[in-house]
Amino acid sequence: MKDIVLIEPNCPQWKGNLHMHTNRSSDCNTDHIEALNEYKSKGYNFILVSDHEIYWASEQADSEGFCTLYGAESAFNRHPKRPYELAEEAKSLHLNIIQDENAAAEIPCFEHDQILPRPVDFGLDSWNACIDRYKKMGHIVMLNHPNWSRLSPELMLGINGCFAFEVFNGGSIWEVGCYTDDAIWDYCLRHGKRIYAAAGDDTHKYAEEGECCGSSFNMLSTPELNRRAIVDGLKSGNFYPSTGPLIYEMRIENDTLYMRFSPARSIRIIGAPGHGVGKLMPKNKTIEEYSWKIDNKLQYFRIVIAAPDGGKAWTQPVFLEDILEEPRYNNVR
Numbered sequence: 001m002k003d004i005v006l007i008e009p010n011c012p013q014w015k016g017n018l019h020m021h022t023n024r025s026s027d028c029n030t031d032h033i034e035a036l037n038e039y040k041s042k043g044y045n046f047i048l049v050s051d052h053e054i055y056w057a058s059e060q061a062d063s064e065g066f067c068t069l070y071g072a073e074s075a076f077n078r079h080p081k082r083p084y085e086l087a088e089e090a091k092s093l094h095l096n097i098i099q100d101e102n103a104a105a106e107i108p109c110f111e112h113d114q115i116l117p118r119p120v121d122f123g124l125d126s127w128n129a130c131i132d133r134y135k136k137m138g139h140i141v142m143l144n145h146p147n148w149s150r151l152s153p154e155l156m157l158g159i160n161g162c163f164a165f166e167v168f169n170g171g172s173i174w175e176v177g178c179y180t181d182d183a184i185w186d187y188c189l190r191h192g193k194r195i196y197a198a199a200g201d202d203t204h205k206y207a208e209e210g211e212c213c214g215s216s217f218n219m220l221s222t223p224e225l226n227r228r229a230i231v232d233g234l235k236s237g238n239f240y241p242s243t244g245p246l247i248y249e250m251r252i253e254n255d256t257l258y259m260r261f262s263p264a265r266s267i268r269i270i271g272a273p274g275h276g277v278g279k280l281m282p283k284n285k286t287i288e289e290y291s292w293k294i295d296n297k298l299q300y301f302r303i304v305i306a307a308p309d310g311g312k313a314w315t316q317p318v319f320l321e322d323i324l325e326e327p328r329y330n331n332v333r
């Protein structure tokens with residue numbers, strides 16, 4: 001097995017939110033400068049301004065230690081006569097598009113404040129065609145709140161081209177009770193689909209209206225803080241979503257996983273096929289490091305760390321085929 005560093009302890013980690021709204025969206029009352037200042041005051045370093053169907057591409061709110069990513073949230077409109085899979089509960093597929101300035105755009109991209117048309121929902125193929133079009137415009141695409149959208153695991157498996165999905169969406173949890181989507185993620189990973197997990201506040205309410213702002217974050221490792229570096233880090237999975245715990249180090253050495261993190265009540269290694277392993281500390285005790293001899297029969301594993309207050313951090317999955325020195329053979333004939 002190769003020795004690799006997954007979270008480098010000496011590399012700066014930047015705190016970011018990939019999903020928020022301002023009064024540029026019809027369902028939020030907070031001015032965008034006020035909303036971004038709220039995030040700055042909570043120690044965030046990067047924010048995707050993901051208003052509904054209105055594109056953000058401006059440095060007006062950027063300052064030392066804080067940068068905004070360019071993009072928007074894009075939803076599908078139901079076809080009026082043809083109910084597709086998500087239509088029953090009036091839910092639709094929502095995507096966050098994030099401009100990747102390193103990508104060569106084949107189709108001209110949106111400009112700041114440009115209104116995005118809502119594509120009509122003709123089902124899975126139309127979703128994939130739309131994702132493909134956003135990528136050709138020079139974006140990376142995130143699949144938002146699958147639980148709120150009532151997306152089935154089979155449909156999520158059929159969605160192509162998203163770098164990540166929201167394993168946590170603050171708006172879904174605190175406003176309509178849709179919990180996190182760990183199970184749908186494992187369903188996809190077990191079927192060989194590679195997709196990262198991200199967290200999004202999906203903030204529609206700030207300060208006295210509610211507390212979605214700051215309910216989650218993504219910690220992204222990159223030496224410098226700028227849009228290109230952040231988007232590169234997102235594309236390559238150099239980040240982890242969290243609702244509280246911090247991970248300081250994660251590496252594989254001598255076939256063993258080694259991790260250091262903020263005080264936790266439990267750590268779980270989720271893997272397939274078969275099972276991973278879990279450790280729950282006695283009440284009033286915490287754990288801050290963990291090592292585990294990697295089971296090399298697994299296809300993938302990932303780790304969830306839970307703090308005593310229930311906050312969670314999710315690592316990205318590690319696929320064994322990426323770290324084994326030799327491809328695996330099965331000599332059964």
Ligand SMILES: [Zn+2]
Pocket residue numbers: 073094144145
């Ligand atoms: Zn949404």
Ligand SMILES: [Zn+2]
Pocket residue numbers: 019020021073202
């Ligand atoms: Zn949203």
